[in-house]
Amino acid sequence: MEEEKGMPLIGDKFPEIKVQTTHGVKNLPDDYKGKWLILFSHPGDFTPVCTTEFYAFQKRYGTFRELNTELLGLSIDQVQSHLKWTEWIEENLGEKIEFPIIADGTGKVANRIGLIHASSGTATVRAVFIVDPKSIIRAILYYPAELGRNMDEFIRMIKGFQKSDAEGVAIPANWPNNELIKDRVIVPPAGTENAIKDRKEKEKKGEIECYDWWLCHKKI
Ligand code: BEZ
Numbered sequence: 001m002e003e004e005k006g007m008p009l010i011g012d013k014f015p016e017i018k019v020q021t022t023h024g025v026k027n028l029p030d031d032y033k034g035k036w037l038i039l040f041s042h043p044g045d046f047t048p049v050c051t052t053e054f055y056a057f058q059k060r061y062g063t064f065r066e067l068n069t070e071l072l073g074l075s076i077d078q079v080q081s082h083l084k085w086t087e088w089i090e091e092n093l094g095e096k097i098e099f100p101i102i103a104d105g106t107g108k109v110a111n112r113i114g115l116i117h118a119s120s121g122t123a124t125v126r127a128v129f130i131v132d133p134k135s136i137i138r139a140i141l142y143y144p145a146e147l148g149r150n151m152d153e154f155i156r157m158i159k160g161f162q163k164s165d166a167e168g169v170a171i172p173a174n175w176p177n178n179e180l181i182k183d184r185v186i187v188p189p190a191g192t193e194n195a196i197k198d199r200k201e202k203e204k205k206g207e208i209e210c211y212d213w214w215l216c217h218k219k220i
Contacts, residue, residue, distance in 0.1 A: 007114035010140060014131045017109055021072070022082050023100035029135035036069040036158055037131040040149070041115045041124035045077045045085035049148045051093075053126075054086075056151045058095045067158045068133070073101035075124055076110055119144060130157060132165075167220050184209075187216040 008015055014029035014037075029037070040057075042050040057071055064071055075082075086097040102109060104124075110116050115124040126143035138161055143149055160171040169185040176183035187208055190196045199216055202208045210216040 005112070008137055008140075010137055012137050014129070014135050014137055015112055017112060019074075019102045019104070019109055020079060021100035021102050022079055022086065026072075026100065026102075029131060032070055032072075032131065033135060034133050036067065036133060036161070037072060037129075038064070038069060038154055038158075039072045039074060039129040039131065041074040041110065041127045043120065043123040043126070043145050044075055045081045046088070049145070050075075051085075051089065053148050053151075054089060054097055055093055055095050056148075057099070058089075058097050060151050060155060061098055063155055064158070067155070067162070069158050071099035073099065074104055074109060074115070075101070076104050076107050076122065078105045079103035117142070128154065130154070130161070132161065163220065169218070169220065172217070181217045184217040184219050187218055189214050 005015070016030070017028045019026050019028055028039075040053075042053060044050065054073070057073075061071060073082075082101045082103055086101070090096045104110050107116065107122075110124045113127075113129070115127050116122070117125045119125070123145075126145065126147070126149060128139070128141040128143075128149065129137055130139040132138050139157060156175070160175060163169065163185065164171055167185065168188070170188050172178040172181055172184075172186055175185070178184070187199070190199050190213060196213050199208065199210065199213055203210050203216065208216045208218040
């Protein structure tokens with residue numbers, strides 16, 4: 001009997017799916033191993049908010065690539081529709097969309113990863129999956145049709161994940177402009193008495209600063 005597959009969640013490996021894109025067939029997630037991936041779905045081609053989103057993603061594509069991050073769009077449209085739409089964007093708005101877009105005409109991918117919601121009918125919601133270089137899903141975000149996304153937040157999230165992974169720290173609200181600790185980062189909460197002791201020693205030496213033993217921060 002085939003194993004029942006639920007919706008993928010944060011911490012799961014991204015499901016293995018072969019997809020048709022505007023750049024040919026891709027195998028998810030293996031074709032993106034070693035890179036960060038932002039997979040984002042939109043309700044449909046030739047729609048106004050989606051057009052502003054594609055323009056905004058493309059404007060920042062260089063920044064994403066500097067962060068070892070690839071972009072991959074998706075909607076329940078045919079590849080010819082994606083190609084016509086991106087041609088329109090280039091001719092009318094002056095931006096060539098350089099990243100691939102999944103043509104999920106049958107809804108196979110959308111159904112597998114949970115992109116069809118009660119509010120979205122037969123179209124996909126605006127979902128964002130952030131997948132790390134080991135193919136692990138690190139974040140899932142959903143937005144309704146009427147609200148375009150903020151690409152700068154995805155850049156902030158990628159930078160935050162990369163800092164967190166490299167330094168073993170957590171990232172505060174609004175980082176790097178946090179109201180309390182500015183661009184400093186959070187030392188993960190201590191889980192043992194020894195860790196609390198260690199934290200207090202580090203505080204005495206000036207290596208970290210604390211509001212209390214469970215809210216410590218440092219400069220990196
Ligand atoms: C849009 O991208 O403009 C849009 C798409 C679906 C529903 C509403 C708006």
